[in-house]
Amino acid sequence: MLAAAGSLVATIWAALHPRTLLVAAVTFLLLADYFKNRRPKNYPPGPWGLPFVGNIFQLDFGQPHLAIQPLVKKYGNIFSLNLGDITSVIITGLPLIKEAFTHMEQNIMNRPLSVMQERISNKNGLIFSSGQTWKEQRRFALMTLRNFGLGKKSLEERMQEEASYLVEAIREEEGKPFNPHFSINNAVSNIICSVTFGERFDYHDSRFQEMLRLLDEVMYLETTMISQLYNIFPWIMKYIPGSHQRVFRNWEKLKLFVSCMIDDHRKDWNPDEPRDFIDAFLKEMTKYPEKTTSFNEENLVCSTLDLFFAGTETTSTTLRWALLYMALYPEVQGKHIVTIPDRAKFFFWNLWLREGQKMVQRKGVA
Ligand code: HEM
Incomplete structure (x- = not known):
């Protein structure tokens, strides 16, 4: 048979x-x-996508915020997109975003992770964690940041002191064109560093400048097309060389930097006198038996790195945009105390030409 x-x-x-x-x-x-990819009847509408890759080639990843505008016009403020294996629902417009985050919080509380983010964080830390780990880490971070001055006069004074260092660094350029990118990053980062590491770093500290550069680079590289391809086809892309591999290398170097800072803290650590976030976390680790909470070495590295990352890139990018706008709109600049010399304006135009191109053209000064 x-x-x-x-x-x-x-x-x-x-x-x-x-x-x-x-x-x-x-x-x-x-x-x-x-x-x-079959969806329930009440699922938000969206454009048809190709098999396997979905709508990935319909989006310009260089300018995703602009690329979705035609879709918003066609489908409204809530629509769906398939990016390879990632199913996403896009919500736009303040009222709808508010409604989603206030009334449906329970449904969207967890953090969706890309394959790349999962490999980098292993779901540890503050930004990429969910559930119990996120709750513990977030509560502890908020409490500790407050204890070390967040929202208080002491941190405001620290910021004013740092601002005076930045002004001094700008003055040293004697009005000549210069790239303010990493001085601004350094100044902004020093505020969160004084809370997490208990120290500020000089603008000429080459090791710290390298950390800022790595951070800046991962921010950019994580949004490139090749990184999106890694997120969709990780099983192939992990063997293929490219800039997505540099993202992982950079994160490893950043983690190593934080680990070295933690080792330095351990050398003269006094549990009764925590000096900063790392000291407070080390104390928290001693309170609970191992593996019963998320207060372990991995989360210490990731949460510290998350604060460093979130407290550096966001504010410094906002400040750089503010400078660009001021350079492009001198009448607005004139209303404020800060003035940007004419020659520096040309430098800013060149520096941010790509991002500021449309504004420059609109103003007719290209
Ligand atoms: C212009 C400045 C900033 C902007 C635009 C900004 C924006 C954001 C956004 C959009 C999120 C995601 C919120 C969510 O998904 O729930 C976030 C999360 C976060 N930000 Fe900021 N941020 C800024 C400054 C900072 C600073 C200075 C710090 C440092 C203390 C910081 C620390 C964090 C942390 C730790 C999270 C994760 C929170 C969580 O998931 O519980 N941010 N930020």
């Missing part, structure tokens, strides 16, 4: 043409993709 079945399979196999096999395999994959 078995032998008969075996010979029947062998006969069918021999009769099958490779082209037939290929057509069958493709049909199977297309059907599997179709059934996998």
Whole structure:
């Protein structure tokens, strides 16, 4: 009986043409993709996508905020997109965003992670964690940041002191064109560093400047097309060289930097006198038996790095945009105390030409 079945399979196999096999395999994959992507009736509308890759080639990842505008016009303030394996619902417009975050908080509380973010964070820390880890880390971070001055006069004074260092660094340029990018990053970062590491870093500290550069680079590289391809096809892309590999290398270097800072703290750590976030976290780690909470070495590194990252990139990018706007709108600049010399304006135009191109053209000063 078995032998008969075996010979029947062998006969069918021999009769099958490779082209037939290929057509069958493709049909199977297309059907599997179709059934996998079937959505409930009340699912938000969205553009048709290609099999397997979805809408990925319909978006300009260089300017995603502009690329979605035609879709908003067509489908309204809530619509769906398929980016390879990632199913996403886009919500735009303040009232709708407010409604989603205030009334449906329970449904959208967890943090969706890209494959890249998951590999980098292993779901640890503040930004990329969810559930119990996120609750513990967030509560602890908020409490500790407050204890070390967040929202208080003491931190405001620290900021004013740092601002005076930045003004001094700008003055040292003697009105000549210069790139303010990393001085601003350094100044902004020093505020969060004084809370997390208990120290500020000089603008000429080459090691710290390198950390800022790595941070800046990962921010940019994580949004490139090749990184999006890694998120969609990680099983292939992890073997392929490219700038997405540099993202992982950079994060490892950043983690190593934080680990070294933690080791330095351990050398003269006094649990009764916590000096900063790291000291307070080390104390928290001693309170609970291992593995019962998220207060472990991995979360210490990731939460510290998250604060460093979130407290540096966001505010310094905002400040750089503010400078660009002031350079482009001198009448607004004139209303404020800060003035940007004419020659520096040309530098800013060149520096941010890509981002500011449209504004420059609108103002007719290109
Ligand atoms: C212009 C300045 C800033 C902007 C525009 C900004 C924006 C954001 C946004 C949009 C989120 C995501 C919120 C969410 O998904 O729930 C976030 C989260 C976060 N930000 Fe900021 N941020 C800024 C400054 C800072 C600073 C200075 C710090 C440092 C203390 C910081 C620390 C964090 C942390 C730790 C999170 C994760 C919170 C969580 O998931 O619980 N941010 N920020």
